[in-house]
Amino acid sequence: MTTTRFAPSPTGYIHVGNLRTALMNYLIARKAGGTFILRIDDTDPERSKEEYVDAIKQDMEWLGLHWDRIERQSERLDRYAEAADKLREMGRFYEAFETPTELDLKRKKQLNMGKPPVYDRAALNLSDAEKEALRAERGNGVWRFKLDHERIEWNDGILGDISIDAASVSDPVLIRGDGQVLYTIASVVDDTEMGVTDVVRGSDHVTNTATQIQIIEALGGTCPRFAHHSLLTGPQGEALSKRLGTLALRDLREQGVQPMALLSLMARLGSSDPVELRSDMAELIEGFDVNRFGAAPTKFDVQDLFPLTAKHLQSLPLADVADAVAEAGVPAELAEPFWAMARENITTLGDLKGWWELCRDGAEPLIADEDRDFIAEAVALLPEGPFDGETWGTWTKAVKEATGRKGKSLFMPLRKALTGMERGPEMATLLPLLQVIRARG
Template identity: 70%
Template sequence: MTITRFAPSPTGHIHVGNLRTALFNHLIARKHGGTFILRLDDTDQERSKQEYVDGIKRDLEWLGLTWDREERQSLRLERYRAEAEALKASGRLYEVFETPTELDLKRKKQLNMGKPPVYDRTGLNLSDADKERLRAEGRQGYWRFRLDLERIEWNDGILGDISIDAASVSDPVLIRADGQVLYTFASSVDDTDMGVTHIVRGSDHVTNTATQIQIIQALGGTPPSFAHHSLLTGAKGEELSKRIGALSLKDLREAGVAPEALISLMARLGSGQPVELSSLDELAEAFDLSQFGASPTKFDAEDLWPLTRERNQALPLDAVRDRIVALGVPADKVERFWRVASQNITVLDDLGPWWEIFSKGAEPDIAPEDADFIAQAMTLLPPPPYDEATWSEFTAKVKEATGRKGKGLFMPLRKALTGQAHGPDMSDVMPLLEVVKARG
């Protein structure tokens, strides 16, 4: 059975980079009828907050990325301790005492000697007496995983065959001096215990994957299939990290981006497949990791708006009826209003300004050279209410009285009545107009 997971840290809001990871894992699970786990990496009790847990769930639910199981790492601390003790007993987890300053000096010395800046395993040679002496000096020990110094290889679902020499990688720290279990270890225990079969994550985790493969093997588990998607850049290839706060799902949702637009773009971005407005089921059926490349992928938030417009303009009336009624649109005009306004919106919040125009009148947009023409034309327009024939009857009278025709006739009148150069057909607009400010 296919089991995937999304493991965010509840220390902030999900952004588009996180979403890509969540979406890929979700689509794999759904395509194969498997299980998608939401696993909250909340072992950092100082930074993890319930408001972010709630926000993560709200964002995923908004997108339709429902999960089959929820796990919290903070509830599994005893499990991590038990596995840590087993690794200590087997000699795979060993205690070290170097300070960050000492480690930095070691790295600089190695680089100056032309050697890779990896941990020199001094901790492996410490006797019990050495450790007691270091503790007496006020140092606190922390724990590293002893890698087997061999090549770590796997067939990556996106990057292809990967081979990393463990000798070029430092033994990873798995437990901090304060006892906090770090993600590399907690995740390995979880993936093993939960039977995770497929993991998709960013290409910045490739080295982590190499070490986690050995950790999972040391735990007696079978490493899952890994795939590493490319990292996102801005539209011009710039780093996205500096703008990532503005690209949180929360902010995109509040800006009016349609959830279908976001998942449709993120599921195809960088794959070479055309980006089309699609449902999650359609995206899952067609999802194929082999379509994606390793090169950085450009993300432009502006690409979300045409898809959002397409989705919103296709919504049935029942999906927006409550929103329209809340604007104050009379019951007998709701259907007409949606038919008229729907094809002239991008986000649903655009409906409000259209009802403002129809119900309270628009500020006329009258060019100086058209002032006399509009003043004359407005004497030929009766007061509301209007019907479907009003526009043609009105413009025919104005044409006869002024001699104007074509664009010179219709455009100034549209701008005078709606304040807009473009919009719905005026024959449909007139029955909705309750106030016309241009009449004076």
């Protein structure tokens, strides 16, 4: 059975970069009728916060990315300790004591000599007595996995055939000196024991994948299928890293972005398929193929979400937005005609309030000096209420016959006088909702 996972760290809010990973893994699992696991990577007790765990769940639920089960790495520390012991027994795990400054000096020396800046494995030559002395002086060391210096190869679902020389990579640190288990081993143990078959993540993890493949094999596990998606950039190709705080999903939600608009964009962005607004999750699942994504950095512009949001809202019946219409202050008996009028003229649901204020309170008329007599004559011809969808046509016909005006010179001054705007909804649907005019009628 196909099993995928999304493994966020609860050290902040999910942003659009995280969503890309979550969505791809979710769609793969759902398309195959498999299992999607939400795995909280909370092995860092200092930075992990419960409020972020709750926020991750809220964001996932808002988007409709429902998980089949949830796991927490902080509850699986004994499994990682067991794997670490197994690696020690195999001679693939060793303790190292260099300080960050010492490691930096080693890297600089290697670079100056034209060599790759990888860890030199000096710790492997330490005697037991030397290790004891270093522990007494510096505390516990870090634990590194000893890579086999051979080529690590796999067929990547997005990048194609990958081949990395393990000798060009430092032996990865799997456990810190303070005992904290790092992602590299925790993820391997979890993926193996949870039967994860497919892993999609950012291309910045390619080197991690190479080292994890050797760890998986050392522990006797089966390697999942890996795919590494491109990283997002800003609309001009600039790095998103400094802007991710403003691209948190909760911020986009606050700005009125609709889930289906966001999902439709992210399910196609960076692929060979055009971005198309989908009506529901089933359409997204059916049309998804991870192999159609490319390796080139992918431009993301938050502004692209708003036309998609507007288009999505236009397709919704009143029942789907009734709460938002009520929150805007629209009386229940006017909700249906109000939504019919407003749906074509909003970008987000937050715009509803402005349209209801126009309907309820009217607007400052825009009347050119040359139109004042015309407007006065037109208002005198306004039929008695109540108004309906036919009123605008009946009224403008009478005004045309009385004044001789037609076309734009007839309709535009009337629109501007009634709404204070040059553009907007069809006046036939707006006029019956203008409360000030209704009262006059």
